Amino acid sequence: MVELSETARKGLDDYLRQVRTYLRWSRSLDRDEVEQNIAAHIERELEGTPQPVSSSVLEGVLARLGSPRQWVPPEALGWWGKLIIKLRTDSEDWRLAYISFALLLVGFLLFLASPLLLIFIAASFITSRAALAAAGDENLGAQKWLLYPTLLIVSVALAAALLGGPGLLAGIAGAEMYELAWIRRNSDMDAFGLVIISATLVTGLWWMVLGLTLCKWPALVRGPLRPFADRFNRRHALAIFGAGVLFLILLAGFITPLW
Amino acid sequence: MSDRFFDNWSTQLRKGMLELCILNAIDGTRLYGYDIVRQLREIDALVISEGTVYPILSRLRREGFVETTIEESAEGPARKYYTLSEKGRGILVRMNDCWAKIKTGADGLRREE
Numbered sequence: 325m326v327e328l329s330e331t332a333r334k335g336l337d338d339y340l341r342q343v344r345t346y347l348r349w350s351r352s353l354d355r356d357e358v359e360q361n362i363a364a365h366i367e368r369e370l371e372g373t374p375q376p377v378s379s380s381v382l383e384g385v386l387a388r389l390g391s392p393r394q395w396v397p398p399e400a401l402g403w404w405g406k407l408i409i410k411l412r413t414d415s416e417d418w419r420l421a422y423i424s425f426a427l428l429l430v431g432f433l434l435f436l437a438s439p440l441l442l443i444f445i446a447a448s449f450i451t452s453r454a455a456l457a458a459a460g461d462e463n464l465g466a467q468k469w470l471l472y473p474t475l476l477i478v479s480v481a482l483a484a485a486l487l488g489g490p491g492l493l494a495g496i497a498g499a500e501m502y503e504l505a506w507i508r509r510n511s512d513m514d515a516f517g518l519v520i521i522s523a524t525l526v527t528g529l530w531w532m533v534l535g536l537t538l539c540k541w542p543a544l545v546r547g548p549l550r551p552f553a554d555r556f557n558r559r560h561a562l563a564i565f566g567a568g569v570l571f572l573i574l575l576a577g578f579i580t581p582l583w
Numbered sequence: 584m585s586d587r588f589f590d591n592w593s594t595q596l597r598k599g600m601l602e603l604c605i606l607n608a609i610d611g612t613r614l615y616g617y618d619i620v621r622q623l624r625e626i627d628a629l630v631i632s633e634g635t636v637y638p639i640l641s642r643l644r645r646e647g648f649v650e651t652t653i654e655e656s657a658e659g660p661a662r663k664y665y666t667l668s669e670k671g672r673g674i675l676v677r678m679n680d681c682w683a684k685i686k687t688g689a690d691g692l693r694r695e696e
Contacts, residue, residue: 365634368659389632390634
């Protein structure tokens, strides 16, 4: 029997441990047979080598044998084993993509009508951003299909909140205010009209402020809405500002005859 | 891009060729795993990881194309010898014929430079 040094023995044990981990997911392969094949191969390969065999020599033999994973070919695995091994051995960025998509899926399947869904979406969003940072835009490849659903949902929600949030809040506030008696006393406008006017006024003002702010710092929108707003620039910011001005002009044209 | 294409293509090619080469290596003789690996090692670019040979041998045994006998060895672990079964001999003839046709046809498509 070939005698291994202590570090070489540890290296071999580690290799065999990894092989056993993969073998666990195969029903068709004989674990003992695989280990015997490895042992016999190493024994023959190291015949005539000065003993105890050093770890560097053994590492060379193991490198030629190949990764522990290849001892369990894909056809010897069930679908579940393939999935587990893929998750365990794929590069870190792919694992993040799987986790991100799984969080989104579980959130929608189990908590569709519950506030818990927001927690799952938030967790999925953070994981997606981490995967995006790890892989880089150039190397995303098919990961896009796993990462973009969450990013798109959050980006659309953020964009909607950014553009329409203040207007929506103003509309709600307008509806509440209408309940106040003094409004009713001083105006013959109905609730719907007041809500629309409040929302349009605040939205117009907000878009003007937002447009001017983003014109100065367009990166403020590029960062949170990556990768969908990567091309956002000052011209887009000016368009938002222009839309705000247009809202106010339309509002003025509508409101003037009423008063 | 072309490197990745070539890598995928050569991997697929090697997978198919390894089975043929293993069966040819043990045709008319009996070899144990390490000797088969050593013979295949001589064919440039065929065996990237030597460990891939053993799962193929196990599969060929399960399919009934090869038979194994185990002999104790004074020098180390027991040695498992592989020989071609009757069924294996039959499939090997067909595989060699098929490969010869493909190779002849593929060579015929190549234009002289």
